[in-house]
Amino acid sequence: MKKKVDAVIIGAGPAGMAAAVSLRENGIKNILLVDREPVAGGILQQCIHNGFGVHHFKEELTGPEYAERYIEQINKNKIDLWLDSCVIDIENNSKNSKTVVILSKERGISYITAKVVVLAMGCRERNRGNINIPGRRPAGIMTAGTAQKLVNIYGYLPGREVVILGSGDIGLIMARRMTWEGANVKAVIELQSYPGGLNRNIVQCLNDFNIPLYLSHTISNILGNNRIEAVEVSPLDENFEAIKSESFTLKCDTLLLSVGLIPENELSIKIGVKLDPVTRGACVDKNLMTNIPGIFSCGNVLQVHDLVDFVSEEAKNCGASAAKYINGKLEKSEEIPIRKGNLIRYVLPGKIEKGKPALLSLRPINPAENLYLVITTDTGVELFKRKYKNIFPSVMLRINIDIVPDDAEFIEIKFEK
Amino acid sequence: MTNKYDVIIIGAGVIGAAIARELSRYHLDVAVLEKEIDVSFGVSKANSGIIHGGFHAPPDTLKGKLVVPGNRKFDRLCEELDFPFERNGELMVAFSEDEIHTLQFYYDRGKKNNVPYLEIIGKERLLELEPNLNPDVECALYAPSAGVICPYEYCFALIENAKQNEVNVITGEKVIWLEKNGRKFDVKTEKGNKYSARYIVNAAGLFADEIARMVGITNFKIVPRKGEEYLLDRRVGKLVKRVIFPCPTKKSKGMLIIPTVDGPVMVGPTALDIEDKTDFSTTRDGLKTVFNHAQKLVPSIRATDAITSFVGLRPAATSNFSIITKLFSVIKSFAGIKSEYIDGDFILGRTAVSGFINAAGIQSPGLTASPIIAEYISDALLKDGLKLEKNPAFNPTRKRRVKHLRSILEKKDFFEVEKLVKENKKYSNLICRCENVTEAEIVDAIKMGHTTLDGIKFATRAGTGRCQAGFCTTRILDLIHRETGIPVEQITKKGQGSEIVLTPLRKGVV
Numbered sequence: 030m031k032k033k034v035d036a037v038i039i040g041a042g043p044a045g046m047a048a049a050v051s052l053r054e055n056g057i058k059n060i061l062l063v064d065r066e067p068v069a070g071g072i073l074q075q076c077i078h079n080g081f082g083v084h085h086f087k088e089e090l091t092g093p094e095y096a097e098r099y100i101e102q103i104n105k106n107k108i109d110l111w112l113d114s115c116v117i118d119i120e121n122n123s124k125n126s127k128t129v130v131i132l133s134k135e136r137g138i139s140y141i142t143a144k145v146v147v148l149a150m151g152c153r154e155r156n157r158g159n160i161n162i163p164g165r166r167p168a169g170i171m172t173a174g175t176a177q178k179l180v181n182i183y184g185y186l187p188g189r190e191v192v193i194l195g196s197g198d199i200g201l202i203m204a205r206r207m208t209w210e211g212a213n214v215k216a217v218i219e220l221q222s223y224p225g226g227l228n229r230n231i232v233q234c235l236n237d238f239n240i241p242l243y244l245s246h247t248i249s250n251i252l253g254n255n256r257i258e259a260v261e262v263s264p265l266d267e268n269f270e271a272i273k274s275e276s277f278t279l280k281c282d283t284l285l286l287s288v289g290l291i292p293e294n295e296l297s298i299k300i301g302v303k304l305d306p307v308t309r310g311a312c313v314d315k316n317l318m319t320n321i322p323g324i325f326s327c328g329n330v331l332q333v334h335d336l337v338d339f340v341s342e343e344a345k346n347c348g349a350s351a352a353k354y355i356n357g358k359l360e361k362s363e364e365i366p367i368r369k370g371n372l373i374r375y376v377l378p379g380k381i382e383k384g385k386p387a388l389l390s391l392r393p394i395n396p397a398e399n400l401y402l403v404i405t406t407d408t409g410v411e412l413f414k415r416k417y418k419n420i421f422p423s424v425m426l427r428i429n430i431d432i433v434p435d436d437a438e439f440i441e442i443k444f445e446k
Numbered sequence: 447m448t449n450k451y452d453v454i455i456i457g458a459g460v461i462g463a464a465i466a467r468e469l470s471r472y473h474l475d476v477a478v479l480e481k482e483i484d485v486s487f488g489v490s491k492a493n494s495g496i497i498h499g500g501f502h503a504p505p506d507t508l509k510g511k512l513v514v515p516g517n518r519k520f521d522r523l524c525e526e527l528d529f530p531f532e533r534n535g536e537l538m539v540a541f542s543e544d545e546i547h548t549l550q551f552y553y554d555r556g557k558k559n560n561v562p563y564l565e566i567i568g569k570e571r572l573l574e575l576e577p578n579l580n581p582d583v584e585c586a587l588y589a590p591s592a593g594v595i596c597p598y599e600y601c602f603a604l605i606e607n608a609k610q611n612e613v614n615v616i617t618g619e620k621v622i623w624l625e626k627n628g629r630k631f632d633v634k635t636e637k638g639n640k641y642s643a644r645y646i647v648n649a650a651g652l653f654a655d656e657i658a659r660m661v662g663i664t665n666f667k668i669v670p671r672k673g674e675e676y677l678l679d680r681r682v683g684k685l686v687k688r689v690i691f692p693c694p695t696k697k698s699k700g701m702l703i704i705p706t707v708d709g710p711v712m713v714g715p716t717a718l719d720i721e722d723k724t725d726f727s728t729t730r731d732g733l734k735t736v737f738n739h740a741q742k743l744v745p746s747i748r749a750t751d752a753i754t755s756f757v758g759l760r761p762a763a764t765s766n767f768s769i770i771t772k773l774f775s776v777i778k779s780f781a782g783i784k785s786e787y788i789d790g791d792f793i794l795g796r797t798a799v800s801g802f803i804n805a806a807g808i809q810s811p812g813l814t815a816s817p818i819i820a821e822y823i824s825d826a827l828l829k830d831g832l833k834l835e836k837n838p839a840f841n842p843t844r845k846r847r848v849k850h851l852r853s854i855l856e857k858k859d860f861f862e863v864e865k866l867v868k869e870n871k872k873y874s875n876l877i878c879r880c881e882n883v884t885e886a887e888i889v890d891a892i893k894m895g896h897t898t899l900d901g902i903k904f905a906t907r908a909g910t911g912r913c914q915a916g917f918c919t920t921r922i923l924d925l926i927h928r929e930t931g932i933p934v935e936q937i938t939k940k941g942q943g944s945e946i947v948l949t950p951l952r953k954g955v956v
């Protein structure tokens with residue numbers, strides 16, 4: 030099938046849905062939203078725990094409930110939604126024409142020509158191969174997200190004696206979930222000297238269930254031929270090398286990995302979207318447009334978010350800029366770069382416009398206490414200053430800054446005493 | 447069903463499979479007994495997949511004699527059996543004066559082994575052929591006849607063709623007892639089944655010594671030699687077109703850069719003698735060794751691009767017996783092969799126990815030599831009194847019943863996809879989104895008897911991509927359940943004991 034639309038949005042997670050709704054609200058009629066899963070909602074559908082929407086809807090929802098709110102808006106706005114449909118290729122024909130190739134369970138293969146493409150493909154989880162855990166290769170080793178899907182959507186318990194590597198939020202949530210289903214979660218092992226997930230999850234998912242968290246430890250060996258039988262856990266020295274003489278063994282039949290997310294940017298790479306080596310998301314301007322005119326990016330595929338509320342907000346802005354682009358109204362004033370100073374892991378976007386206010390997202394390199402976040406121009410104007418009692422890499426900061434003066438060449442963002 | 451056969455082959459790796467297919471040319475009752483739940487689950491699933499040019503092995507060994515004739519057979523074989531094979535060539539590269547001497551040595555050896563079109567090429571041409579090589583290279587030994595295959599697809603194709611020609615392949619059937627009774631052998635398996643055959647072919651890979659011992663042959667032992675290999679993300683691209691070898695040192699053959707026939711680059715393998723035949727564990731040291739060596743050849747290779755790793759165990763034969771029984775050099779074409787057994791070489795042919803034929807100690811280049819080993823073994827059977835009468839109904843061709851969507855997409859041939867979907871709707875249901883494997887391919891694999899996640903992975907590549915089965919696991923469990931009726935909690939990764947999920951939490955799911 031061949032079809033012409035104004036916008037194709039790849040991924041109907043919270044990002045894709047919010048971008049679609051925003052495009053419609055900004056007057057764009059012909060929108061196609063595509064997802065390879067049988068239902069819209071993205072990762073939210075398997076997150077049946079509470080804690081979504083506190084900022085956006087001012088109430089605590091489960092993941093599927095949060096998704097449902099957006100699905101309703103998609104339906105109400107009669108936005109064309111293709112499910113069980115995977116985007117397998119994109120081509121950039123010109124500034125105002127991209128071709129998206131979709132393989133769909135119902136429709137077979139389709140070529141959609143669109144003026145803009147919004148990338149909202151989310152993340153995948155890092156797995157054993159990515160972090161090269163040594164040892165044998167039995168069954169029973171999976172990512173925490175796979176286990177989450179097995180338990181919450183598929184209705185199967187992957188195992189009873191569980192060890193979790195990595196203290197990312199998904200791992201913490203799964204520690205509690207598996208415990209609730211009757212499994213014995215023996216430990217969470219974390220490479221860093223601080224937890225990877227949000228503090229509230231440490232409290233609610235580990236402490237409340239007396240699940241031990243081993244910081245500065247790793248899994249140095251995996252035992253078992255058919256199904257996993259045990260893991261060897263070792264403390265780490267300053268160089269992150271396992272101290273084997275102090276290692277101990279934990280028996281288990283399941284090992285869950287919660288060792289980080291990787292933005293799903295393989296399609297983006299294919300069409301030449303430039304990626305930031307730190308976030309592994311696209312390099313975008315203030316309008317969340319990538320280096321390729323007409324290709325936008327938002328949500329977890331742009332940067333890993335811990336709160337879905339911010340995903341929705343980011344995607345809404347993205348949809349609005351994409352609508353302007355379609356209408357030929359996305360004007361560009363002069364941009365200046367943002368430089369990363371002390372303790373800043375990344376900041377997004379990488380460039381902002383002069384004479385306009387801006388919204389920045391950033392994460393620190395490591396946890397710290399009692400610091401000021403300071404944003405200044407090269408001309409010495411202070412745009413922002415706020416004291417933080419605690420900062421964590423697991424908590425993304427969102428900052429609104431004042432209008433950037435016209436004579437600035439760049440701005441710098443840093444933490445200081 | 448009678449359990450009486452003319453020939454029973456023990457082991458369904460590439461060697462057992464190639465022999466089974468070879469014997470299916472004749473009027474014979476042949477069975478293959480395999481202990482694993484699927485074929486090609488032994489050494490043959492975890493190797494480098496190279497059809498070697500043939501300059502490595504000494505000319506006076508079986509390896510040296512058989513590698514080039516084996517290699518030559520692959521054009522015809524891949525035509526008959528429809529498995530992917532590419533003659534992309536191999537290069538052994540030299541960085542120093544000393545290494546250039548080494549190249550010369552292997553050039554001479556290759557010439558003796560009859561390696562065709564072998565040449566030593568200079569720096570300029572080398573870098574033109576392989577621009578991503580370390581620019582410090584001096585020259586290379588070039589064997590354009592080398593190639594790459596997918597080892598398990600090859601093995602599956604052999605087995606399918608053997609089955610088409612009436613060979614009985616029985617998996618999950620571990621031989622635990624063998625006895626010669628008059629002119630026949632009695633065989634018992636772990637499940638308690640009994641078989642008998644006039645001839646036994648021992649193609650049991652790592653366990654060939656144990657099978658041989660059952661009939662009193664104790665002149666060799668199989669020592670597993672471990673090799674770790676690492677697979678890089680498809681995104682990294684091919685990096686090299688040909689297989690790249692370093693110059694071997696006294697200590698090691700070195701790490702190779704292998705552009706696999708499926709696309710992604712693989713690096714490895716290490717080589718370490720171990721004792722445990724079930725030790726398929728990767729190590730930190732292995733990882734470091736592989737990437738340190740690989741980066742010397744192609745500096746842009748990164749350990750962070752690895753998406754998975756695996757271990758293969760080479761079944762290396764050594765003599766643990768002071769008296770070496772003579773092996774028979776059986777046919778004219780193989781005359782000249784030393785008839786005594788050489789440490790580390792293949793052990794092929796007749797034994798002191800008549801009717802018991804060895805195809806043991808088949809380490810590299812076993813894959814390459816497999817087609818000619820099969821002929822060698824059928825000749826040994828002939829010499830041992832088996833009547834080989836051609837079966838005019840023998841059908842040498844096996845066709846893949848399904849196309850791989852991935853290779854069509856790579857060519858961006860979307861019209862072909864449209865055509866496929868029209869023929870079979872299942873082609874539009876993507877099950878593995880990293881390697882683009884559809885329901886059509888998975889269902890076909892299940893119908894061919896691959897009912898474990900590993901079996902389906904080897905048959906279709908589903909689950910081998912960058913997400914390492916995060917997306918497809920539940921989808922494949924569903925399809926296996928739908929097609930076979932096996933309850934989800936009984937579906938395994940690679941046979942009993944490796945179940946994927948335990949109990950259903952709620953009734954009526956799936």
Ligand SMILES: Cc1cc2nc3c(=O)[nH]c(=O)nc-3n(C[C@H](O)[C@H](O)[C@H](O)COP(=O)(O)OP(=O)(O)OC[C@H]3O[C@@H](n4cnc5c(N)ncnc54)[C@H](O)[C@@H]3O)c2cc1C
Nearest residue numbers: 040042043044064065071072080116150151328329336337
């Ligand atoms: C386990 C877990 C727990 C969380 N807990 C909380 C919480 O308590 N509170 C909170 O506020 N936030 C939470 N979050 C964060 C929040 O859920 C995510 O940030 C948010 O879902 C990201 O939205 P997204 O749309 O960018 O990505 P996703 O939700 O991942 O959606 C991406 C979609 O794109 C589709 N897709 C990808 N590639 C293609 C393609 N080629 N073709 C078609 N479709 C494609 C995918 O199928 C998917 O549906 C949690 C996240 C996880 C993973």
Ligand SMILES: Cc1cc2nc3c(=O)[nH]c(=O)nc-3n(C[C@H](O)[C@H](O)[C@H](O)COP(=O)(O)OP(=O)(O)OC[C@H]3O[C@@H](n4cnc5c(N)ncnc54)[C@H](O)[C@@H]3O)c2cc1C
Nearest residue numbers: 457459461481488489490494496621651673758812813814
């Ligand atoms: C790391 C590595 C890299 C390699 N690279 C190459 C290469 O690039 N090119 C090349 O030419 N060669 C290569 N090889 C060598 C090649 O893989 C082997 O020579 C070949 O796979 C051996 O096949 P096989 O059939 O003898 O053994 P296997 O595949 O192990 O088959 C033997 C079978 O017998 C079964 N079995 C054992 N005991 C019993 C029993 N009691 N009852 C029933 N069944 C039993 C086993 O389960 C197994 O399936 C490599 C090997 C390794 C380890």
